[in-house]
Amino acid sequence: MKDYIIHDEWSIIEEGFNPENQRVSESIFSIGNGRMGQRANFEEKYTGDSLRGSYVAGVYYPDKTKVGWWKNGYPEYFAKVLNAPNWIGISVFVDDMELDLHTCTIVEFRRELNMQKGFLYRNFTAEMPDGKQIAVESYRFCSIAEPDAGLIQYSIQSVNFSGTLKVVPYLDADIINTDSNYDEKFWEEVDRGSNQKQSWITAKTKKLDFQVCTGMQVDIVFNGEYQSIIGDPVDRDRFVSKEFSKEISPGDQVTLYKYAAVVSSENHSKTNLIATCQRILEKVYKKGFVECLKDQEKAWKHKWSESDIVILGDVAAQQGIRFNIFQLNQTYTGEDHRLNIGPKGFTGEKYGGSTYWDTEAYCLPFYMSTADPKVAENLLLYRYNHLKKAIENAELLGFKDGAALYPMVTMNGEECHNEWEITFEEIHRNGAIVYAIFDYIRYTGDEGYLLRNGLEVLIAISRFWAQRVNFSNEKNQYVILGVTGPNEYENNVNNNWYTNHIAVWCMEYTMECLEKFRQSHSKELEGIIEKTGILANELDNWKNICENMYYPEDSTRGIFLQQDGFLDKDIRNVTELPKEDYPINQNWSWDRILRSCYIKQADVLQGFYFFEHKFDLDKLKRNFDFYEPLTVHESSLSPCVHSILASRLGYLEKAYEMYLRTARLDLDDYNNDTEDGCHITSMAGTWMSIVKGFGGLQIIDHQIHLNPFIPNGWEAYSFKINFRNHILNVKVSQDKVEISNRSTEMLRISINGTFHQIEPEQVEEIVA
């Protein structure tokens, strides 16, 4: 837990340099535009503790896995997002001594991530070891309008000295990836070059041959006058630079504009990579830094108009939620269905930058509600395009006849994870893929998606479940043995209620969809039947399984059991744990965690969250009252689900407590791990805690239902959602709810159980 970020409604601000928090700051102040991202490393040299990171969306490396004891079915590689060639570098020399904040005396320092306008700002005054002082001011952003471009304005002023100032903007492709299993370098040079205006390096990954051409074009302004670059450019293996030297006196200022382009073979033809890079450089250079920054502000204005949440009366909360929305929008824009949302986004390498079930379970609702429906559809298409590989993955594990198991962790559809209890057993993830389709259709009404792509996925996953169950003669019912539920603090259990439930739900939903289209779209359906080869007796089998599935329950307590045998545990509430045992995943051996009753994240309750429409409040209350007190919330994905359910139950304090645990998770470095990157996917959970939790948003029968409440300390809060071409702004105050409807049509919305007609471009006021 840290507390050095200054509270502000629209900006993340650090005043005074905190080198001990540099890695954390580098994560928090990251910038990105969905296609590239950059940790808040300094432009100039920095020899203090730092984790450098430039990331290019979709470019990854299949690193050799590190496995202690190999198991059949383990993947051969672990895909990881790569630290890519450095485009931000600017070396600064004061009379041949290089500027390095690690060795300078820092007179003044401030950095600010301007979330409203989408740029990173920094200024500082540094005294060199020989007493010379310079003042530096920099702006940096990854352009939304020109997503292959990053721009820097970097000004240096002499405070107290006369002498030579040398500025060396450079590109460096000699890159180390901290997260390399065998300390290998992943990049090699393909080409590099310079001309009068531009410099570039094309580098390729040693495997898979991703190519990235990184280029720069620079302008130097001295006391307001444009200068020409002089000095021999340095040009060595994987490195190019330009150089500018000037004799300066106190008060003189040199400003460098560095226009960079990061052009990847994922988006451009390899043969034209350099030309493309040069064209983009020329384009942004012509437009100029100031105009490009204006475009950036405009683009962010648009994003905020669809996704902002305003909290009045609590600046820390306001900053927290805006930070989360900002980072989510920096990470994924939904324009490219090959991309997805890594747990750390563009803010770190950890977890490889790959896709987890977080996307379907936590991120989809955010993007669905705050952007064009196409964005959410692209998240679904990502999985649809991986269907073939999911079928191959299931085959590797002994399944057949078109059954699909989506990977636990993936970049391109192939499994990347190798812990047997997760890779092979945490199969509930397959259910989340189906749930996302259901959720998308429920929200958007786009049932056509099923015919276009969805049904094929549904059928393949249902086939998996039908093969994964077995009939227990002992129980005279179907069971699912050997699984890991969402609560990863239990491994290889039998009949995890959540898994059994979502398995049956998948099969039922698939059959329901097939039945519906059999009546309405029999012709289109025929194509799908032919393509998948689905047979009537398969459906009979599914039906039989669904009707005869076993669910562990405790009838005395009226709860579902997390798994068989759960009640044999020594059941004591988390409050009985000694403080020094927290977090148990750092203090207890794994077996002790496994046999304890403690729950990492929602498991049975994840089912109540997903299938809110299937269980009444009494049932929810009994299960919540039993399981939440056993939950240690040691996953960043845990508190949001509990917050939402607590809101539903009217446990307002619990709801707010759980919300607080995620809202400023990274800003306050709550778990002491933000140095590795921000918790991007759980940020969507924070958003949900407000919209689905405090706001009580549900979609029932194509209509919005709200049951809002407002936490005690807040004056008011408002959120925006984009629902079927209506951009709604819902403002909740202590005594009323105001709703506006930016669209061309009236919308009927249920508020606290009563329907209201919200006319377009009007504000409806409802007394709470």
Next chain:
Amino acid sequence: MKDYIIHDEWSIIEEGFNPENQRVSESIFSIGNGRMGQRANFEEKYTGDSLRGSYVAGVYYPDKTKVGWWKNGYPEYFAKVLNAPNWIGISVFVDDMELDLHTCTIVEFRRELNMQKGFLYRNFTAEMPDGKQIAVESYRFCSIAEPDAGLIQYSIQSVNFSGTLKVVPYLDADIINTDSNYDEKFWEEVDRGSNQKQSWITAKTKKLDFQVCTGMQVDIVFNGEYQSIIGDPVDRDRFVSKEFSKEISPGDQVTLYKYAAVVSSENHSKTNLIATCQRILEKVYKKGFVECLKDQEKAWKHKWSESDIVILGDVAAQQGIRFNIFQLNQTYTGEDHRLNIGPKGFTGEKYGGSTYWDTEAYCLPFYMSTADPKVAENLLLYRYNHLKKAIENAELLGFKDGAALYPMVTMNGEECHNEWEITFEEIHRNGAIVYAIFDYIRYTGDEGYLLRNGLEVLIAISRFWAQRVNFSNEKNQYVILGVTGPNEYENNVNNNWYTNHIAVWCMEYTMECLEKFRQSHSKELEGIIEKTGILANELDNWKNICENMYYPEDSTRGIFLQQDGFLDKDIRNVTELPKEDYPINQNWSWDRILRSCYIKQADVLQGFYFFEHKFDLDKLKRNFDFYEPLTVHESSLSPCVHSILASRLGYLEKAYEMYLRTARLDLDDYNNDTEDGCHITSMAGTWMSIVKGFGGLQIIDHQIHLNPFIPNGWEAYSFKINFRNHILNVKVSQDKVEISNRSTEMLRISINGTFHQIEPEQVEEIVA
């Protein structure tokens, strides 16, 4: 499955060279004397496929572990037996062309492991690529009489050429360990030197500073006349050699005697290592090869007189069982309580050469019955001396107050394994440590061992169990959650019957021993009570747990259940498995194995084997009939237990079938993995299959009970056991049992339920 070893009663023979089996042969033809061991690598250069291995008992390396996903409690290193400096090397040059069987035409080749006399013999005639033929004959052994010495006699005769023969005996400490996690070399040189007579290298391991001085002294005989070595000795980093050149003609013969000493800091002071090496070299050199070989034959004669098993009418079976006894005696002599029995002995690096529960469960009975009781006691002392580390190991996992958990895999008492489901959960191993003490006392009658050492171990292990159980309110009984039983094809299960049973048995046995000594040796007991701090209320707690332990059972079938929920599985006999699925551990993904009903090795039945005296035959029969058909025997430790139980049940065909699966496991490379080394620990199981299975040996109330039967195809078999200073020879024929008693006292023995008095030095004949 291979079949290239020629069947012979006393020797292992290969006729004609099988390069495709070279690694397998290198394992099978290994030699050792308990203090050093050597794979059957060629003395001369060999560039074909080969796994080189020279091993020095007790010298190991703590290699950095390779872990995919770290878990709290994992050890930092994995101890492994090291390939040590090469003492066998002899380079042979024919007119400057080096002899290498991989590039020669092999005219004739034969090798023989003479088990009766304890040496490796080889002869071959090779044609060099230029047509020159030489005939080579070699003898090699690790001396039992002088256990730091290895001796080689190596003769080369020109068949068809006149020219220069150069012979270069060398020592090489530039050693590669195949089994290195990060491709590191483990040895570095401390010192090397030569004088007129001797050469030596002292090498040390990069960690832990084990030092080994390897020396040689050589004699050259040319056509029967001793020669002096000429030629400059080569002396480079980690390498020394001598050199002898001679012009020879067809029929001429050069014989090299290479006397080697391998002197380790485990047994000799580091400061005197070279002097010790020189002294030993001088000693064996003086004695001469022929006399030393005579000593070797004598030592083996003695070993066989205590441990031989004779099978008449089945040469393959005879060879198989003698091979097993031979290798067991080569691996462990019981003179040093710091040593133990690695799964591969001195025949390979796999499994790190560390100690597993194999020792207590499988090996102890062999050494107990075929050698001085001191040997078995040393195996117990090995664990006693590790007690402090076992307590520390338990503390790492959250246990306290002197509870001990012995490691799954260890060299020096510290845990070396890192699969959580094994390391943290396969805790039944703790029970085997106690069982070995019980078994030792039952066999030897040495109850004093408990007061000397045993009780401390018993108390510490009972404390572990008492903390490892928890009370289930649901069951109103104690349970043991989250374990892996002996059947490692189930992980993290609840209430493994075997584990629950052995846990309670440990506590009961400890309490029983305490009670007994309270009456008979109260004073000595007081010392132990003080040392361990054991309290009366601890015993009350143990008693309570023992009386209220839950055991999973199926009352319908009248069987114990392997674990909770076992009957929910899809239960089908192994015979229903398609052949191509075998072995399932190579063909199925791990989750599929786990949720299947298939059993790797005896689990419930391990309990019936250990606790034979606690269950009647009906109970055994019901459990055997249920579990054996579900068992795939994919551990080399599986068939022997089933063979013994089948013998007891009178399932004679099953007993013999199971026996066959282990008896020639390595000779016929049954599992296609002998190239990694021989299955040393399971060899003890083969011995048990005959003595405890076919012979029906049990010790009840200090007396031997035999219930012998003889497999159909055999004329007769006999085995020797050393029981309380009586060396008994039991010979079983189709129609009678003959027993002789080499000792000074009569012994009462029960045969098929009737007691007989076996007088010393007489043969008692009993009609079966």
